[in-house]
Amino acid sequence: MTEDNAPPSKSQVKRDMHALRDLAERITALGKGPRSKLPLSEAFQRGLTEFDRLTAREAKRRHLSFLGKLMRAEDSQSIEAALALHTQGSVEATRAHHALEAWREALLVDSQALTHWLDLFPQADRALLRDTLRKAQASRQRGTGDPTAYRTLFRLLRECHSADPKPLFPPPSSTTP
Numbered sequence: 578m579t580e581d582n583a584p585p586s587k588s589q590v591k592r593d594m595h596a597l598r599d600l601a602e603r604i605t606a607l608g609k610g611p612r613s614k615l616p617l618s619e620a621f622q623r624g625l626t627e628f629d630r631l632t633a634r635e636a637k638r639r640h641l642s643f644l645g646k647l648m649r650a651e652d653s654q655s656i657e658a659a660l661a662l663h664t665q666g667s668v669e670a671t672r673a674h675h676a677l678e679a680w681r682e683a684l685l686v687d688s689q690a691l692t693h694w695l696d697l698f699p700q701a702d703r704a705l706l707r708d709t710l711r712k713a714q715a716s717r718q719r720g721t722g723d724p725t726a727y728r729t730l731f732r733l734l735r736e737c738h739s740a741d742p743k744p745l746f747p748p749p750s751s752t753t754p
Contacts, residue, residue, distance in 0.1 A: 598645030600653060603660060605629075605641065615659045621647050676745035677734050683748035684710055684730065685717060690748050698737040706733055 585593070604612060605628055612625060624644050631637050683690040691710065695701060712726035738745065 594645060594649075597648040597653060598642060600656065600660075601644035601648050602641055604656070605644070607660075607663070611663050614663070616652060616655050618647075618651060621651055673738065673745055676747065677731060677738060680734055680745070680748050681727075681731050684734075685714055687748070693749055694734075694737075697743070698741055700740060701733075701737045706730075709733055 604615065604617075605625065607615075609629075612622075617625070621644070624640070624647050628637065628640050628644060631640055680690070680694060684694065691707070694706075695703060709726055709730045713730045716724075716726050
């Protein structure tokens, strides 16, 4: 028998089984919404439902091994691709969230940031944005700790970005060395 036709080694079979178990574990870590978008068989979905019902750590560990066994019948490549898309969407959403937070901070400290924001999003309600910005700045200066205007400002920025999704870059700094 040549090397090309040789069956996989016992070690390789174990590595493959552990990889399937790890994939099952990543699936169990997802919420029910993202799980429903994965191409999973009915038997595997029932196994996930049972896993969610369990509370004992050892029972969950054993059931995870069972899910790894069920994973042998699944199309692991398409599941991996769907998980990658979900993860990529989460990364992009996190990146956008952080960029919006940076814009909010820039708006609070830099008067030119509002001009840059309105250049990026001309559809924004200028009056509401300016009013909310003034309230947030006043709250910050008073040190009252009232987060209402601060949160409203972030919500307005998020709504502008949602209406016209475009790549957000950090706000330009008006202070040049």
